[in-house]
Amino acid sequence: MTATPAAEQPTAPALTRPRDPRRWLILGVICLAQLVVILDNTILNVAVPTLTADLGAGTADVQWIINAYVLVQAGLLLSAGAAADRYGRKKLLLTGLVLFGAGSLAAALAHSTGQLIAARAGMGVGGALLLTTTLAVAVQVFDDDERVRAIGVWAAVNALGFAAGPLVGGVLLAHFWWGSLFMVNVPVVLLGLCAVSVLVPESRVEQSHRPDLLGALLSTVAMASLVYAVISGPDHGWSSPYVLAGAGLGVCALAAFVVWERRVTAPMLDMSFFRNRTFTGAVIGAVLITFGSGGALFLLTQQLQFVLGYGPLEAGLRTAPFALTVVLLNFTGVSARLSKRLGIPGSVAVGMTLLACGLAAVALAGRVVDGYGGLLVGLVLMGVGCAFANPAMAVAVMGSIPREKAGAGAGIQGTVTEFGSGLGVAVLGAVLSARFAALVPVAAASLPAALAATDSTAERHTVTQAFSSALETGQLVGAAAVLTGGLVAATLLRRAEQAAQPEAEAADEAVSDAAVTGPA
DSSP: OOOOOGGGOTTSOGGGSOOOTTHHHHHHHHHHHHHHHHHHHHGGGGOHHHHHHHHOOOHHHHHHHHHHHHHHHHHHHHHHHHHHHHHOHHHHHHHHHHHHHHHHHHHHTOOSHHHHHHHHHHHHHHHHHHHHHHHHHHHHHSOHHHHHHHHHHHHHHHHHHHHHHHHHHHHHHHHSOTTHHHHTHHHHHHHHHHHHHHHOOOOOOOOOSOOOHHHHHHHHHHHHHHHHHHHHHHHHOTTSHHHHHHHHHHHHHHHHHHHHHHHSSSOSSOGGGGGOHHHHHHHHHHHHHHHHHHHHHHHHHHIIIIISOOOHHHHHHHHHHHHHHHHHHHHTTHHHHHHHHHHHHHHHHHHHHHHHHHHHHHHHHHHHSSTTHHHHHHHHHHHHHHHHHHHHHHHHHHHTSOGGGHHHHHHHHHHHHHHHHHHHHHHHHHHHHHHHHHHOSSOOSSHHHHHHTOOSHHHHHHHHHHHHHHHHHHHHHHHHHHHHHHHHHHHHHHHHHHHHHHHHHHHHHHHHHHHHHOOO
């Protein structure tokens, strides 16, 4: 009798599969691909002056150079995940690497802002495929016993890439031209193509139904429009026609997507997932943890530069303890071991409480300790919290849906992460602006403009203190949102566990009875 390959056994229990001896090497390969994708979310933050000088890019051009990548990536995540399940996760991983590498090369060689924006959009397509397929492959390769640690490593790479982007960008710009920010991806992509071709096993689900093309279109329009509205709000104003049009289109497309997915025979996203308390709790937690951490880091970079007087590279270095703490706890397996003892709900509750405490410590640091010391304590607490909560919520999302839907689960995980981070930057940035406008003694849209309008040292001190107070308010709002969301998510996850226990006990009893009585 010929054995069916593992890729063709989507419903087989995870523990019946033999462990792939190359699984940790495979994880290293997909994490390398994941790292370059995450780096490109933040690596351009330090390149704005250079792009303005070398390409003659205006403010709108710079915004589109940065946001084209984010918009395309966020819009395609759900579609990319569903496509990976249908057509093969390894195949789509290779495709993503090719598209990302080609887009990076085109961006490095661009001679105009239009060419660079188009190249960044192409990189976003490849990035969407890589974000979903890397997590989906990890779920397929690792069994239940090792999955928490594997996803912890994957999550640590995300944190490292997010925090290291400005630092890597600053180092490259100090020695090379701006195109090096993209050219550095090319050798990594080539290495990834070779390694994935040799090491990563193919896995997919055979489906007889036609692909859900309308669902893919609606989800792409919905997510791209909503993310556009969120990231454009602080610059254009929340009542701007651009923002209102983007939000309105996104809401309408999202509503149409939900209606369509509930009616179609083979939906791209099964809406019944949202009736699962584990899935719902994990999604709520994922949105709010990225809301808090993304928004807080956005405010923190301004605190370090405008209040404490550090340069861009120095500010990037001083945010590093956050990511390094996440990496240390996940790569050493400490967070995985403690998460097994605490359980998923306990890990989420403890992690998000620590993250909220870290955000509050960062907000109030100036009142307790002068300089950087108070911020360092807050950053470490934030890192510990993310090291516990992020992998636990990813495991909860991926574990609450069928294994054969791993790509769709990864798409959902990536979508809520992107949306939560963008929402955190927008909302906490709006809180900062509103509070600063209420406190500042002169009419100005930003701290530099307000300082330029002052006539004395006393006025400058008052303006700086007002900005510091506004930062504190924004960070405390983020802390409150994270703490509330953590408790809600943990409660939902705990109730889901309690509801599942009687069913599991009944199933065990049925198996025991069948073993005793034998076949009828």
